[in-house]
Amino acid sequence: MSAGATIQAALATSIGSVAELTGVFDGPPARATFPYAAIDASTETDWSHKNGSGREVLVAVTLWDDQPARLQSLADEIEARVLAIEVASEWQLVSLSLVRRRTIRDVAGPWATAVDFRARLLAA
Numbered sequence: 001m002s003a004g005a006t007i008q009a010a011l012a013t014s015i016g017s018v019a020e021l022t023g024v025f026d027g028p029p030a031r032a033t034f035p036y037a038a039i040d041a042s043t044e045t046d047w048s049h050k051n052g053s054g055r056e057v058l059v060a061v062t063l064w065d066d067q068p069a070r071l072q073s074l075a076d077e078i079e080a081r082v083l084a085i086e087v088a089s090e091w092q093l094v095s096l097s098l099v100r101r102r103t104i105r106d107v108a109g110p111w112a113t114a115v116d117f118r119a120r121l122l123a124a
Helices: 004-017 070-084
Strands: 036-046 052-065 091-105 113-124
Touching: 004 036, 004 052, 004 070, 004 091, 004 113, 052 070, 052 091, 070 091, 070 113
Parallel strands: none
Antiparallel strands: 036 052, 052 113, 091 113
């Protein structure tokens, strides 16, 4: 399994247990009830060293909701859960840090908070 897929699976498990979310998806769903989350951990770059293989994975967790106050509290909880994940696989999680967090609104639609992280992993 790739480093990105490993991180994505761990995040889906951790974020999926948030009671208020109606679902956690690998991409924008065709139909979903608010609030829900979409995870993307597909951007990987080389982070190898002299004696081993490594990857840097950019992780985007986007929360969608029609209530901005609830969205911010959900984003706080998601951020804490992401930073606390553990990865049990052929990859060792070396570091995981917040890159940025931003909230936007489509004039005709719901609010979205994108929380971006950088994960660095080494092959075990």
